[in-house]
Amino acid sequence: MSTSANIDILVIGAGTAGLPCAMEAASAGASVLVVEKGDDIGGTLWYSGGQMSAAATRRQRAMGIDDSVEEHYRDIVRMAGEPVDKSLVRRAAELAPQTIDWLEDLGFPFDPSCPALAPEHEYYGAPRTYWGPEAGISILKTLRPHWDKMVADGGIGFELRSRVVELEVDANRVCGAVIEDQTGHQSRVRAGATVLATGGYAASPQMVAEFTPQAPALVTHAAETSTGDAISLTRKFGTKIRNTDVYVPSLGGFRAETDAGRIRPWRDGWGLVGSARMRAPREIYVDSHGRRFINEDEPSNDRRDFAIRQLDRELFWLIFDSTALVAGECLIMGWENADITSAADAGEFCWRAETIPELAAVAGLDADNLAKTVTDYNTAVERGVDPLGRHAPDYPLQTPPFYAFRFQGCAGLSWAGLTVDDRLRVLDADNRPIDGLYAAGEVLGMASLSGSATVGGMSVTPALSFGRWLGQQLAAESSGA
Ligand SMILES: Cc1cc2nc3c(=O)[nH]c(=O)nc-3n(C[C@H](O)[C@H](O)[C@H](O)COP(=O)(O)OP(=O)(O)OC[C@H]3O[C@@H](n4cnc5c(N)ncnc54)[C@H](O)[C@@H]3O)c2cc1C
Structure with missing residues (x-):
C-alpha cells in the first residue's frame, strides 16, 4: 500500500454536499483531496428534482417578497414534525440564502417563476422554492465548470472511480483513509479533517432492511451509489444511527413482480402519480381489497403519503376508463398515453379489460x-357528492376498456442517519465527537432535517449549505485562523 502526502481536508464523495465542500475549502487555501467511487461527479444530482428552499435571498428581495430566515425555520419545524433536529434545521435555514445567492453568482439558471410555492410538497408560508430547467442536473451543470477549473489548476486533488474503504485512526483521531482504485490498488492518505459526503443508503436493500425495517420489500429510485458507505465506514466507532423509526415512502413507483428492487427515477418511480395540486384526478385509487381509501383530490401531500403508508405493502391501484385516459394530460407524469396502452399490453403492472370483474381478475x-x-x-x-370527500367527483367509470395501474410507495431517501453535533462532527457510541470526522448531506438522515414528512428542498439545500459551510470552517481551522 502506498501513502500519499498529507492534506488538510479529505472529502469522501463528489456529490451534492462533497462538491461545494471541496470548492469552498480549496478557495480558502486548504489542500483538498476528493475521492469519488462513481464514474462521474454529481451523485444524486443526476436524479434529484433539485428543488431548493431558502428565505431572505437576493431573488426574493428583487421580487419584493417579504420573508425571513426565522419564518423559514418555523415553517420547516411545523411541517416536519418529530424527530427533526432543530439546531441543524436552524443552521440549514440560516445558511440557505447564502447558498442560493452563491449559486446565482455561479450562473445558476433559475426557472423564471422562482422563488415560488412548489406544489410537489406541502406549501411553505411564502414563495421560497427554487429550481432550474433540468432539475438536479442544473445544479451540477452550474458547479461543473468551476469544479473542473479548480481540479485542472491543482486546487483540488481528485481521484475518480476510487472508493474509500477504511477510515484510519491515530490517537483517537480520524487521520485519513484507505482508498481503493478500480484496479484494486490501495493507498493511504493522511488528512487533518475527513468529511463524509457519501450520500444515503436507500439503494442498499440490506441497509434499508436494517435501518428502515418498516419499509416494505425494497423498491428504490435512489442513485445506485447511495449504498450507505458512511455507515459502513463508521461502524467501528459504534456510531449511533438515529431515527430508525421514521420512514416516508416516495409516492409512488411501479415495477413488475419479477423486477429487482431498483427502478429508474422519474421513469418508473418518484412522484409519478402527481400531486392533486398539479393535476385534477380523473381516476380513483383502490387498495389491495379493491376499496377506495382516500379522496383522490386531497390537496395535502402529507395526508396522501400517510394514507399510502397504511396500506398493505403500500400497494395501490389507479383505476380509470378509456374516457379518463385521453381526457387531459397523461395520468402518469412524464408518460404518453401510448406508454400506458403499451404497459397494459405487457400486463406486468398495468392491466386492461372490457369489464370491471375481468379487470379485477387480471389485476389481482x-x-x-x-x-x-x-x-x-x-x-x-x-x-356530485363523494362520501370520501372528493371535491369534484367526476369521470364515472363507464367506458371500456377499463385500466388498473399498480403503484407502490418506494424508497428514494434515507430517513435514518449518522448523529452529529452542531459543528457537524460525527458522534461516537457515547455521543462524543470523533476527532477529525465530519458529515454533510443525506448521511445525516432525512428525518434530522425533514422530520417525518417530506419538506420541500430540505435535502438538496442543506447538503449544499452544510458542504459549503464545512469547507469554509475546516479551511479556516487548518490555516489556524
Ligand atoms: C429522484 C430523487 C428526487 C429528489 N428530489 C429532491 C428535491 O427536489 N429536493 C430535495 O431537497 N431533495 C431531493 N432529493 C434528495 C436529494 O437529492 C439528496 O438527498 C441529495 O442530493 C444527496 O446529496 P449527498 O451529497 O448526500 O449525496 P450524493 O449527491 O448522492 O453524493 C454522494 C457521493 O458520494 C459518493 N460515494 C459514496 N460512497 C463513497 C465511497 N466509499 N468512496 C468514494 N465516494 C463515495 C457517491 O458515488 C456520490 O457521488 C431527491 C432524491 C431523489 C432520489
Whole structure:
C-alpha cells in the first residue's frame, strides 16, 4: 500500500454536499483531496428534482417578497414534525440564502417563476422554492465548470472511480483513509479533517432492511451509489444511527413482480402519480381489497403519503376508463398515453379489460369489492357528492376498456442517519465527537432535517449549505485562523 502526502481536508464523495465542500475549502487555501467511487461527479444530482428552499435571498428581495430566515425555520419545524433536529434545521435555514445567492453568482439558471410555492410538497408560508430547467442536473451543470477549473489548476486533488474503504485512526483521531482504485490498488492518505459526503443508503436493500425495517420489500429510485458507505465506514466507532423509526415512502413507483428492487427515477418511480395540486384526478385509487381509501383530490401531500403508508405493502391501484385516459394530460407524469396502452399490453403492472370483474381478475383485486367500489363511485359522480370527500367527483367509470395501474410507495431517501453535533462532527457510541470526522448531506438522515414528512428542498439545500459551510470552517481551522 502506498501513502500519499498529507492534506488538510479529505472529502469522501463528489456529490451534492462533497462538491461545494471541496470548492469552498480549496478557495480558502486548504489542500483538498476528493475521492469519488462513481464514474462521474454529481451523485444524486443526476436524479434529484433539485428543488431548493431558502428565505431572505437576493431573488426574493428583487421580487419584493417579504420573508425571513426565522419564518423559514418555523415553517420547516411545523411541517416536519418529530424527530427533526432543530439546531441543524436552524443552521440549514440560516445558511440557505447564502447558498442560493452563491449559486446565482455561479450562473445558476433559475426557472423564471422562482422563488415560488412548489406544489410537489406541502406549501411553505411564502414563495421560497427554487429550481432550474433540468432539475438536479442544473445544479451540477452550474458547479461543473468551476469544479473542473479548480481540479485542472491543482486546487483540488481528485481521484475518480476510487472508493474509500477504511477510515484510519491515530490517537483517537480520524487521520485519513484507505482508498481503493478500480484496479484494486490501495493507498493511504493522511488528512487533518475527513468529511463524509457519501450520500444515503436507500439503494442498499440490506441497509434499508436494517435501518428502515418498516419499509416494505425494497423498491428504490435512489442513485445506485447511495449504498450507505458512511455507515459502513463508521461502524467501528459504534456510531449511533438515529431515527430508525421514521420512514416516508416516495409516492409512488411501479415495477413488475419479477423486477429487482431498483427502478429508474422519474421513469418508473418518484412522484409519478402527481400531486392533486398539479393535476385534477380523473381516476380513483383502490387498495389491495379493491376499496377506495382516500379522496383522490386531497390537496395535502402529507395526508396522501400517510394514507399510502397504511396500506398493505403500500400497494395501490389507479383505476380509470378509456374516457379518463385521453381526457387531459397523461395520468402518469412524464408518460404518453401510448406508454400506458403499451404497459397494459405487457400486463406486468398495468392491466386492461372490457369489464370491471375481468379487470379485477387480471389485476389481482377482489372482484366483488371492486365492482361495488365502482358502482358507489359512479353514484357519487351522479349526485356530485363523494362520501370520501372528493371535491369534484367526476369521470364515472363507464367506458371500456377499463385500466388498473399498480403503484407502490418506494424508497428514494434515507430517513435514518449518522448523529452529529452542531459543528457537524460525527458522534461516537457515547455521543462524543470523533476527532477529525465530519458529515454533510443525506448521511445525516432525512428525518434530522425533514422530520417525518417530506419538506420541500430540505435535502438538496442543506447538503449544499452544510458542504459549503464545512469547507469554509475546516479551511479556516487548518490555516489556524
Ligand atoms: C429522484 C430523487 C428526487 C429528489 N428530489 C429532491 C428535491 O427536489 N429536493 C430535495 O431537497 N431533495 C431531493 N432529493 C434528495 C436529494 O437529492 C439528496 O438527498 C441529495 O442530493 C444527496 O446529496 P449527498 O451529497 O448526500 O449525496 P450524493 O449527491 O448522492 O453524493 C454522494 C457521493 O458520494 C459518493 N460515494 C459514496 N460512497 C463513497 C465511497 N466509499 N468512496 C468514494 N465516494 C463515495 C457517491 O458515488 C456520490 O457521488 C431527491 C432524491 C431523489 C432520489
